[in-house]
């Protein structure tokens with residue numbers, strides 16, 4: 253089954269293809285010839301995921317899912333949250349700057365509780381008419397805490413400073429195989445996969 257994942261992030265594509273397995277042909281924005289920077293102007297992860305999936309469905313008429321992820325830190329009232337990609341001012345997806353800012357904001361705070369939350373919006377055609385579609389949402393959460401410094405080299409984004417509950421190593425130390433079994437995205441994608449396989 254062919255389905256568009258509204259991203260060009262190779263890390264996410266690899267993770268999702270691994271989780272979904274061979275029965276789904278997951279294609280990227282590049283694969284469908286879309287080189288637009290799809291607007292993500294929502295105030296929530298849900299709104300952003302919806303915006304991206306809707307853009308592809310409306311412009312290409314293809315079944316599509318989009319995700320949005322945020323790191324929610326309790327002591328920072330849920331920040332960086334929906335602003336995770338551009339947390340450090342004047343930057344975009346600059347993981348080093350984002351992690352430096354987060355560690356700085358938290359300082360020596362003893363409450364380091366945090367979670368990654370992923371929301372996936374899926375838009376699927378219903379029947380033969382492209383105008384008839386239905387939207388589904390899937391959420392995945394992994395609880396954990398923010399380390400006092402960076403550890404490990406694998407993964408991406410905030411992985412070096414996020415330690416999932418039940419482990420004493422960061423996602424960047426645990427590596428992709430373990431991360432893919434417990435991560436926020438893995439959990440959201442598992443729900444997406446259950447839905448797709450049920451169809």
Ligand code: IMP
Nearest residue numbers: 319320321322336337345408409410411
């Ligand atoms: P996005 O909007 O879903 O691409 O993610 C927002 C921000 O969260 C980006 O800065 C990503 O690097 C970061 N992020 C998303 N997923 C992960 C993850 O699995 N590990 C670490 N950071 C992530």
